[in-house]
Amino acid sequence: MLEKVSVYIATHNRIELLKRALNSVRKQTYSNIEIIICDDGSRDGTWEYLKSCNDSNLIILRNSEPLGACVSRNRCINAATGRLITGLDDDDYFYLKRIERFIEKYNLYKEKNFSFLYGDLIINEQNNKFIRKAPKTVTFKDIVKKNHVGNQVFIEKDKIKSELFDESLPAMQDYDLWIRLIKKYGNAIGVQNSGYILDISHPHERISKKSERLIRACEVIIGKNKINKVFNEDVFLLNLYAYGFETHKLTFFKTLNYLKHKSFYRAFKIWKLYR
Incomplete structure (x- = not known):
């Protein structure tokens, strides 16, 4: 039987982008996927849309008022039932074989000591697309110099639950978590052609971009x-x-x-x- 993979999405007032993100997970070539979405107090019909979804593989959570993306991500992680887990921002989306490629790489390395897998980023700007290639490995010394990992990882649920996102940080919560995980569990391993589209072409502001x-x-x-x-x-x-x-x-x-x-x-x- 295929290993269950949980995909978590935190969302706030971006219903149309959320629909695209959700559909990109549903269309994955890998079949045993659980999706956990936490609506962070949206007021644009997101919760009503999620309640109308007829999907036995979808778990929906809601914060009655906005508590922040990291609170929502942590709720999703704690609610996940898959042994493996990865994330997706509500304004980004997956290519068809993303989960399949991570599973293939994970099966090659699962008997070895490593913290998590990460992949290439296809960055979609308004008039341009470019790829940020994933290095083969990222060590602790590497990660403190630069975030080579990006904004998502593929990881055993027990590992990420042992740390979780720091809800008190005003920004860079993902980078902080990757540092702690690599420090605790060892090097991270890159996956080429992993099919994650980071979309900055839309008018919505991405999380945590204010310099202060x-x-x-x-x-x-x-x-x-x-x-x-x-x-x-x-x-x-x-x-x-x-x-x-x-x-x-x-x-x-x-x-x-x-x-x-x-x-x-x-x-x-x-x-x-x-x-």
């Missing part, structure tokens, strides 16, 4: 993960700041501005690492 939230999140993540003992703290801070604008190239002037023009030489050295 990113800066506050940086400080918390550095402190609790002791990042400055692993890698230069300034570079990590800059990376987290830049991560909110990851689809754009980081310019030297952005780097200098981030450092508040205190050190031209330091800004140049940091910029060279990420250009």
Whole structure:
């Protein structure tokens, strides 16, 4: 019998995009999939739509008022019944074979020590599409330099339940979780052609893109993960700041501005690492 895979989606006031996301999971070539959706206090008919869905593989949850994406994701994870789990943002979608490819890779590595699988990102801008290739592996040293993982992972449910998203962080909750999981369980493994479309072509704002939230999140993540003992703290801070604008190239002037023009030489050295 095929291993059950749970897919969680947190959503808020994006009913049409949610329908696309949900349909992309339903159309997967892998058949044993459970979908858990948490409506985070939507007021656009999302809950009524979910209640009308006649799908025995769909579990629906609702927050009576908006509590944030990470509260909703954690509720979904805790409600999941599959041994394996992955996520999908409500404004993104899967290609047909995403789950199948993750299962194939997982079966190759399941007897080895690793934290999770992650994949390529197909980033859809308004007038452009490009692929952010997944490296073969990501170590703890790699992840504190840069988020090579992206916004979703494929993981054993017990592992992600042992950590969960930090609901107190103002931003970068996914990046923080990947750091903690790799630190605890070992390297992460990349999957090529994994079929995740990160859509930034729509007018809705993506979660956690405001720079002031990113800066506050940086400080918390550095402190609790002791990042400055692993890698230069300034570079990590800059990376987290830049991560909110990851689809754009980081310019030297952005780097200098981030450092508040205190050190031209330091800004140049940091910029060279990420250009």
